[in-house]
Amino acid sequence: MFHAIVFLPLVGFLIAGLFGRKIGATASEYVTSAFVGIAALLSWVVFFQYALGDAEKVSVPVLTFLQSGGLDVSWALRIDTLTAVMLVVVNSVSTLVHVYSIGYMHHDPHRPRFFAYLSLFTFAMLSLVTADNLVQMFFGWEGVGLASYLLIGFWFKKQSAGAAAMKAFIVNRVGDFGFLLGIFGLYVLTGSVNFDTIFANIQSMYAGEGAASADVALNFLGYALNPQAALTIVCLLLFMGAMGKSAQVPLHTWLPDAMEGPTPVSALIHAATMVTAGVVMLARMSPVFEFSHTALTVVTIIGAITAIFAATVGLVQNDIKRVIAYSTCSQLGYMFVALGLGFYSAAVFHLFTHAFFKALLFLGSGSVIHAVSDEQDMRKMGGLRKLIPNTYWMMIIGTIALTGVGIPGTVIGTAGFFSKDAIIEGAFSAHGAAAGFAFILLTVAACMTSFYSWRLIFMTFHGKPRATADVMSHVHESPPVMLIPLYILAVGALFAGFLFHDAFIGEAYGEFWKVSLFTLESNHILHEFHHVPFWVKLAPFVAMLLGFALAYQFYIRSPETPVKLAERHRGLYAFLLNKWYFDELYDFLFVRPANCLGRILWKTGDGTLIDGLGPNGVAARVVDVTNRVVKMQTGYLYHYAFAMLIGVAALVTWMMLGSSF
Template sequence: MYHAIVFLPLLGFLIAGLFGSSLGAKACEYITSGFLVVAAVLSWIAFISYGLGEGEAFTLPVLRFIQAGALDVEWAFRIDTLTVVMLVVVNTVSALVHIYSIGYMHHDPHRPRFFAYLSLFTFAMLMLVTSDNLVQMFFGWEGVGLASYLLIGFWYKKPSANAAAIKAFVVNRVGDFGFALGIFGVFVLFGSINFSTIFANTTSFIPVEGGAEAAEHGAAVLNFLGYELDRHAALTVVCLLLFMGAMGKSAQVPLHTWLPDAMEGPTPVSALIHAATMVTAGVFMVARLSPIFELSHTALLFVTVIGAFTAFFAATVGLVQNDIKRVIAYSTCSQLGYMFVAIGLGFYSAAIFHLFTHAFFKALLFLGSGSVIHSVSDEQDMRRMGGLRKLIPYTYWMMIIGTLALTGVGIPATIIGTAGFFSKDAIIEGSFAAHSAAAPFAFTLLVVAAMFTSFYSWRLIFMTFHGKPRATADVMHHVHESPMVMLVPLFILAAGALFAGVIFHDFFIGEAYAEFWRAALFTLPENHVLHDFHYVPLWVKLAPFVAMLLGFATAYQFYIRSPETPKRLAAQHRGLYAFLLNKWYFDELYDFLFVRPAMRVGRFLWKTGDGKIIDGFGPDGVSARVTDVTARVVKLQSGYLYHYAFAMLIGVAALVTWMMLGSSF
């Protein structure tokens, strides 16, 4: 069953990629989508039978991968609760995206290639989440990077799409450099990259007072950048390097700049990349390596700070964005910050719970925005929408459900609420209950980010669906509801956005935690955040609820009751508005610090180094001098007999002169 779950998407990719032109677009759509539906159904069977059943984690070998000295890498599937949760998330969203794309991409002439890329992306992500070792994880990690490059730049005739694809690829390579170094460091420290061996040896990194481990704890075990590091410092450095990879893949500040530009790809791509797959890979990786991260309080502190700042930063930028997909993209960036805060606080189950619920409502919002774009002739600027509520009612209500889940609508201290209410509020409450030094900082920023999230989410709803139509008469005349092949995936995702929280709350972070997770996640005995977050004061439970109401009320005032107020405030605070609209000028800063200097260095090496020096004095220079000499020599070949006779006489005279004078020396 697990082999079918992983390899059916690969089979779909091979069929659509190799035989797409002969099979036709329709056949490729049905084959790849059918395989993904089967994989999704099998994933749910695995989730129910293993995750909700009994049994220990096990490994399914596939084939021998690498064997060189102490490095022994086998391609195998690690099956535990964390794996089956990710299988459900990846395959469910991917199957729905495949089905949705049948309607959304029906005018595109390159559909076989598109569906092949979707299936390749899914296979790479499945390779990542089923990995039994870090090399296999890295293989899947780079696979999703390649597939995302192909999907973001799918419309390769658009310069903006090509630029966005290259940007995503390059920024992720920065993070992946750290991830690769982290893997090397793990091999140095543990002598293996297999998870079972690594997790079994983590106990040697826990110092015991007066014991052999304490003495060994101070010995240098790793040389990094010229510094000799003991076991604790080495473990911290390795964790930070691994997290560097997660920052790139999961779009955490400062490696976040690729994510909003990735909106240049087709909308189903946005849903697949930003809802359940690529951007959650970093969260999954850190959760999988919880036995390592749990031993480094410094690394967890850094993860908490980065996650909290990213949640706040992305929420501020989302306040003023006008592209409907970019608003949702920054929402993704912000929600990933919530997940990393939970990771940093040692609240791993809450992070995965939010990953699980977020997949449903964020995919719903992205596909819903695609339905809006599809209905208004590919327009994405919300300032040119408005008044669509009665024209596309199904899409409207699906977007409402997604917004309710994203903003975490629910009644505090009860089990009444949307999916986001259970997972996001748990993280906020956990940030208050945790004993980390960064917990107060994280709690404050997360509550503020919750208010901003509510504001920009309802701003999107009000600008898009309410008020007077701002599109041209021709566009409004052609507005129509999406076909059922696009709406059915929205209905399924809406059910998950509404009920996934209440159904699975006890399993992820409630009373059934121990039976559900078993040994898939690791926490130290002194980590009590899972217990303590249930007993926070009432005002803490009310804080995200009040923040959500404030955001909604402000958006309602600005965009329903007084639509001129946002324009007036933007005019009064031009600097702040421009600062947020330009995303805190991160792109401009990187352009100044890295892109322009790199371009100048490249231009110098090209023009001066390669052109003038290497070519000038090298091959081109030598050939030019030979050409000059031969150009002068050929002038002697005049074709006149008396010229040749004269040259022979000169030669004879020169020879006689040399013999006469040379013999005297």
Template sequence: MYHAIVFLPLLGFLIAGLFGNAIGAKAAEYVTSGLLVVAALLSWVAFFTVGFGEGEAFTVPVLRFIETAGLSVSWAFRIDTLTVVMLVVVNSVSALVHIYSIGYMHHDPHRPRFFAYLSLFTFAMLMLVTSDNLVQMFFGWEGVGLASYLLIGFWYKKPSANAAAMKAFIVNRVGDFGFALGIFGVFVLFGSIEFGTIFASTQAFIPAEGAEAAAHGPAVLNFLGYELDRHAAITVVCLLLFMGAMGKSAQVPLHTWLPDAMEGPTPVSALIHAATMVTAGVFMVARLSPIFELSHTALLVVTVIGAFTAFFAATVGLVQNDIKRVIAYSTCSQLGYMFVAIGLGFYSAAIFHLFTHAFFKALLFLGSGSVIHAVSDEQDMRRMGGLRKLIPWTYWMMVIGTLALTGVGIPVTIIGTAGFFSKDAIIEGAFAAHSAAAPFAFVLLVVAAMFTSFYSWRLIFMTFHGKPRATADVMHHVHESPMVMLVPLFVLAFGALFAGIVFHDFFIGHGYDEFWKGALFILPENHILHEFHDVPLWVKLAPLAAMLAGFAVAFQFYIRSPETPKRLAAQHRGLYAFLLNKWYFDELYDVLFVRPAKRLGHFLWKTGDGRVIDGLGPDGISARVGDVTARVVKLQSGFLYHYAFAMLIGVAALVTWMMLGSNF
């Protein structure tokens, strides 16, 4: 079964990629979508079998991968609760995106290539989440990076799409460099890259008196010329691994690629940048939780970065006008919530939010695609409005997604959307945690929740309510999406409404131990799993109050007084420009990295390559040969008496040489 789950998407990629033009676009669509549906159904079977069964984690061998002196790597699937949760997320969302794309990409002439790329991405992601060792994880990690590059730049004739694909690829290489160094560090410290061996070895790093006891031991790692003891080495390795997670999961300062990636087709945004690839970093840190638990410093950094990213992305989302970019910054912000939970040791809450977020964020992205499809590919919300009655199914699906994203629910009850259970648990965990960064994280997450509510309802009001701001021709052609696009929205809406109610007790409640079965590791002294249930009532009400405040302000600004936002933007031009330009991160990187790199490249091109290498090398030699031959050519005058004179000079020289030679 597990072989089928992983390799069916690969089979779809090969069929659509190699024979797509031969079998036709329709066949490529149906084959790849059908194989993903089968894989998704099998993933749910695995989820209930492993998560709710009584068996322990196990390994499914595939083949021998690398065999060298001192390193043996097998290709195998590590099957535990964390794996099957990710299988459900990846394959369910991918299957629905495949089906949705049949309608959304209906007029695209390159559909076989698009569906092949989707299936390739899914296979690479499955390789990542089923990995039994760090080498296999890195293989899947780079595979999703490649597939992301291909999908973002799918419309390669658009310069903006090519630029966005290159930006995503390059920024992720920065994070992946750190990830690779982290893998090397793990191998040095533990002598293995297989998870089972590593996790068993980590127990030696946690003596009874705590991990801090190892802080003054002998040096075990040399990094950048520094001899590091066991505690410092673990911290450095964890930070390098987290650097990879920052790139893949778009955390500040490696977040800049995510909004630009919206240049790809909308189904790509839903598959890669909402539910799957961007969660790879969260999954990786959760999988390596036994290692991260050894370094309180690394977890502190993860918490701070996550909290700041949640706040930063939420502030930028307040003023964005592109419907997909608003949701993209929302994704960035929600990933910050997940990393806060990771940093606090609340791994199950992070994965729970990853799980629920997949449903409502994919719903919002595909819903925005339905809107774009209806208004002739327009993405600027300032040119929408009045669509509620024209595309009612899309409207209600977007409302459900917004309710889940903003965490609508009744505290101290089991009534609420998926986001209510998972996001509120992280906020309550931030209050209950004993980390030094917990108060900072709690405040920023509550503020981010208020901002999230504001920009989410702003999107709904600007897009569907008020007077139409599109041209009469566009409004005349507005139409509801076909059922092949709406059915995936219905399925995702069901998950956005009920996934929290059904699964919260297993992920973070009383059924925790029976469900996770040790797939996530947490130090015994960290009691966050129990203490977050007992926070004061005002803490439980804080996310609700923040959500209502954001909704009230959005309603006032975009329903009752639509002129107010324009007036405030005019009064606070500096702040508005600061947020609209995304805190000027791109401009800062342009000054610090892009321009110096261009100047260095120009210098090496013109001076190093042109003047030095070519000037003294091939070009210089050829120039000298040309000079010599130009002078020699002048001897070829074409006059007979010149040649006779030269011959006579030669004969005289020869006779002289012979005469002088005979005298010796």
């Protein structure tokens, strides 16, 4: 069963990728969707057995992955609660995306290739979440990066799509370099890349009063580090990898540009797979991060900054998919704050609920785009509520789940109400300056999240139609093959938090997580967040209402107000619209100098020096000599006779003088 869950998507990829042209687009769609669907059903079986049942952690061997000297790495499937949760998330969302894509990509001539890429993406993510060691995890990590490059740049004839795919690939390589260094560092510290061995060795080295007493544990950039500093550096390097894959500031710039891919790709990348890889990795490595307070503090600060940064940028975006993309970036910030606070279960809980409502929002936006002839600018929409009512209500459900609609102090609420609010309450109850900083930023971000989410709803579905008459005349509801996945995701967006909050972060925590997550005895956040003052529980609710009220005032009652504010505060508006100028800053600091250096090496180094003095220079001298020799070919007999006399004279002179030496 475990092998089928992981490798059925790979089989689908091979069939559609190698034989797609022979079997046709329809067969490719059905084969890949069926295989991923079977894997999803089996994943739910595993979830009930290992997460909600009594089954214990197992390691299922697959093959010998790598043998080099004393390093012996096997490919094995690590099955525990964290794995079971991620198998459900990845395969369930991927199945719905596959089915949805049958309708959305119906007119695309390259459907076999698209569905092959989707299945490859799914297999890579499954390899990552089932990894039993860091090398296997890195294999899945890079596989996800490759598949995302292929999917983002699927429409490769569009220059913007190719540029976005390249940007995602390059930015992720920056983070992956740190991840690799972190793996190397852990191997130096523990002598292994296997998770169980690493965790046992780290605990024996750093737990207790006499722990980590060695003078030097690691040399990094020429500095000899003591064990505690070494562990902190290793954790920060691992986090660097997570920053790239999960789009944390400052390695976030690739995520909004990934919208150049087809909308189902956006749902798959932003909801359940690639962007959650960093969260999964840090949760898996909780037995390591728990012993580095400094690294956890950095994670908290970066997460909080990302949450507020992305929320501010989302306020002014006009592309419907980019608004949701920045929402994803912001919600990932929430997850990393939870990880930094040692509230690992809340981070994974928010990952779990976020997969449902964010996939719902992305696929819902795809339904809108499909209805309005591929238009994505919300300023050219409006008045769609009665024309596509099913899509409208699905977007409403996704929005109330994202904004966390619920009644504070009760168990009545949508998915985001349970998971997002738990992180905010955890930030208040945690100790340290970073926790208070995170609580303030996350609460403000909650208000902004509500504002830009309802702004999207009001601009897209309410008010007067702003599209052309030709576009409005062709507006139509999506076919059932696209709507049914929305209905299923809507159920998760409404009820996933209510059904599973007790298991993830409540009284059933111990039975649910078993040994999947690790916290020190001094970490009491799971207990303390339940006892925060009522005003703390009320704060996200008030922030949500305030954001809704402002959006209603700006885009329903007084639509001219946002325009006036933008004109009055042009500098701030431009700052937010240009995403805090991160892209321009990177262009100035890295892209232009790299281009300049490359041009110098190309024109001066390669062209002038190497080619000029080397092949081109030698060839030019040969040409010069031959050009001069050719001039002697005049066609006059007396010229040739003169040349012969000169030759004879030279020969005689050489024989006379040469014989004396």
